[in-house]
Structures are given as C-alpha cells and as structure tokens.
C-alpha cells in the first residue's frame with residue numbers, strides 16, 4: 001500500500017495518557033480489519049504518515065492506538081496534545097502480522113503490546129502465551145484486561161525495577177532462561193528492532209524453526 005494514499009479524515013473520540021508519555025487514542029472505526037494489522041496516521045492531509053498497530057478488537061466501534069511520545073519526533077509530540085473533537089487522517093487497516101487459531105507466543109516490548117491486545121480483544125485467547133517487556137510497573141499497558149484472560153500465560157518482564165509477580169529483566173533475558181520452547185507454536189515478535197532481532201536469534205538457538213517466527217518492527 002502507498003502510505004500517502006486513502007487517508008480519511010476522522011474525529012478524535014478519546015485520548016488519554018495511560019502512563020508517562022504513553023497515550024491511547026480512539027476514533028470511530030470506518031473499515032473492517034484483521035487483528036494484528038496496522039494503520040497509517042497523519043495529522044495533516046498531505047504530511048508523511050506514521051504507522052501504528054491497531055490495539056482495539058475487530059468488532060469494537062472505535063479504532064484504538066497506543067503510542068509513546070518520541071520527544072524529537074514530528075508526529076507524536078503533537079498527537080499527544082490532541083483533544084476530543086480534533087481531526088486526524090487515518091488509512092484503513094493493512095499488514096500481514098495477523099493472528100492464528102493455533103498455539104501462539106506473543107512476545108512484545110513496550111507499545112508492541114498493541115497488536116496482541118487487538119488479538120485478545122478479538123477473541124483469540126486459546127493457547128496464547130504473552131511475554132511483555134517494560135521498564136517500570138506502569139509499563140504493562142492493558143494488564144488489567146490481559147491478566148484475567150491469560151492468567152499464568154501472561155508473563156511480565158520488568159527491566160527497571162523489581163515488581164511482584166514479574167520476571168526481573170528484559171524479555172530476551174526471560175527467553176534465555178527457558179529450557180524448552182514448543183516447536184509447533186507460532187512466535188510473534190513486536191517492538192524495537194533490537195528486541196525483535198535478539199529474540200529471534202534466541203528462539204532459533206533454542207530450536208524454533210525460522211518459518212515459525214513472525215516479526216513486526218517499530219522503526
């Protein structure tokens with residue numbers, strides 16, 4: 001898809017800071033999509049758009065995205081200042097980072113939790129394992145919703161402080177600590193390029209076939 005094509009003007013229905021510098025933004029859904037897909041967003045019609053994973057479920061009336069402010073970024077500092085009733089430009093959903101009925105390990109860092117929130121909110125809850133890395137206690141976005149559904153299949157990896165019920169360290173430290181990984185499962189990796197590349201290498205070293213690994217890099 002050409003990223004500058006087919007953006008539609010949409011009205012912000014909700015915007016909330018859910019952790020320091022991390023926001024959830026919503027607008028009315030005007031397209032069908034598959035959980036895990038992304039959209040392009042611009043603040044001005046002909047401006048270069050940026051991509052965001054859809055965090056809301058396939059049937060939810062609003063599209064929700066989760067983003068963190070990049071201080072010297074072009075779009076996110078302004079997007080964080082938006083108010084309900086302001087307008088932005090959005091594409092419809094696209095991309096191939098979509099879910100599976102079978103066993104899947106969802107491995108996320110930071111705002112990379114968004115596509116997995118969408119999969120869970122779309123009813124993909126059977127045989128799903130979620131490993132989420134964040135720096136602080138407040139970094140486990142949507143935990144209140146994920147935890148009751150996934151139970152012990154939801155692993156928080158907290159690298160900046162020790163918190164109860166979480167592994168202390170990064171996602172990659174946690175993966176390194178595992179002795180065995182199922183080879184039939186699909187492994188979804190979402191977050192920074194460093195995390196995705198490092199986690200992919202660990203999975204391969206532990207015997208996961210390359211074709212079972214799917215990555216979405218937030219660059």
Ligand SMILES: Cc1cc2nc3c(=O)[nH]c(=O)nc-3n(C[C@H](O)[C@H](O)[C@H](O)COP(=O)(O)OP(=O)(O)OC[C@H]3O[C@@H](n4cnc5c(N)ncnc54)[C@H](O)[C@@H]3O)c2cc1C
Pocket residue numbers: 038050051052053054065066067068069070072073074075076077111112114216217218219
């Ligand atoms: C598939 C995909 C999905 C994504 N999903 C999400 C998501 O769900 N949530 C989320 O928060 N983010 C997501 N991102 C990242 C998002 O698209 C933006 O990159 C991010 O929000 C920063 O946008 P910005 O306009 O504020 O920053 P930008 O203006 O893009 O700047 C980002 C950084 O790059 C540097 N930079 C910019 N231009 C140059 C240049 N020419 N040379 C050198 N350095 C430069 C800036 O200084 C800054 O540090 C995703 C990215 C991809 C590719």
